[in-house]
Amino acid sequence: MTIARTEKLPLSWGVIFYMATIHLVALLALIPSNFSWGAVGVGFALYCITEWGITVGFHRLATHCSFETTKPVEYFFIFLGTLACQGGPIDWIGLHRIHHKYSDTVSDPHDSNKGFLWSHLGWMLYESPANKEVHRYVKDVAQDPFYQFCQKFMIPIQVILGLILLYIGGWPFVIWGIFVRLVVVFHCTWLVNSATHKFGYQTHESNDNSRNCWWVALLTFGEGWHNNHHAFQYSARHGLQWWEIDITWMIIRSLQLLGLAKNVKLPTTGVKQA
Numbered sequence: 001m002t003i004a005r006t007e008k009l010p011l012s013w014g015v016i017f018y019m020a021t022i023h024l025v026a027l028l029a030l031i032p033s034n035f036s037w038g039a040v041g042v043g044f045a046l047y048c049i050t051e052w053g054i055t056v057g058f059h060r061l062a063t064h065c066s067f068e069t070t071k072p073v074e075y076f077f078i079f080l081g082t083l084a085c086q087g088g089p090i091d092w093i094g095l096h097r098i099h100h101k102y103s104d105t106v107s108d109p110h111d112s113n114k115g116f117l118w119s120h121l122g123w124m125l126y127e128s129p130a131n132k133e134v135h136r137y138v139k140d141v142a143q144d145p146f147y148q149f150c151q152k153f154m155i156p157i158q159v160i161l162g163l164i165l166l167y168i169g170g171w172p173f174v175i176w177g178i179f180v181r182l183v184v185v186f187h188c189t190w191l192v193n194s195a196t197h198k199f200g201y202q203t204h205e206s207n208d209n210s211r212n213c214w215w216v217a218l219l220t221f222g223e224g225w226h227n228n229h230h231a232f233q234y235s236a237r238h239g240l241q242w243w244e245i246d247i248t249w250m251i252i253r254s255l256q257l258l259g260l261a262k263n264v265k266l267p268t269t270g271v272k273q274a
Helices: 013-030 037-063 071-082 089-101 116-120 145-152 154-197 214-219 226-231 247-257
Strands: none
Touching (some): 037 071, 037 089, 089 145, 154 226
């Protein structure tokens, strides 16, 4: 069923306030007293593990079921993804499945045909009709108690992490490890919605605007090979040629070699893998 749209959507003031607050507090990193290499290092480390939570956990494991793993490993990556504060896992998974079903059509929540800024950020600032349809796309995870916990306590989890960082390294650790890190992860993730539907090359027919964009792949540990992904959305591997470096695939492959991942899905036709 196509998701209905209206010409004028109401603004989502809660999201606007939330996003504005995080971005404004992140600007405190520009104050010299809030800078230290230790704080930058903490921010970078948390950026990496948060991105892995999104790419391995939310995206390739939970959304696309491109491999199977044990519940402790699954929950570990879902917890890391929750640290991104991009909405709880249930909402994230549902909206991304809707995106794939309606990619670059009027029913796609971040339809790239409406412009770069819309697909990057603008779509979140309005009450999208897709938000009311999420429940139809997440029946496999919606009743899982751990997913429900992460969905409900996303903000308290972040607050606890902030208190830990405050205790360890003071406000510089909080500013860099929470706010700067969230802003960076936000925009890296959003670039997959925007930049990889505008910049790069198309190797496969995907019936949308998806592109393979090397610099987005670099920032997002392999998610920028987006045309490959849209052509083979259930594949655990997105970088399909030797030059398409895919760190997320390396993590999944490592889990497989350790016996922690099974039924790993890969393209079976139409592509020669390096």
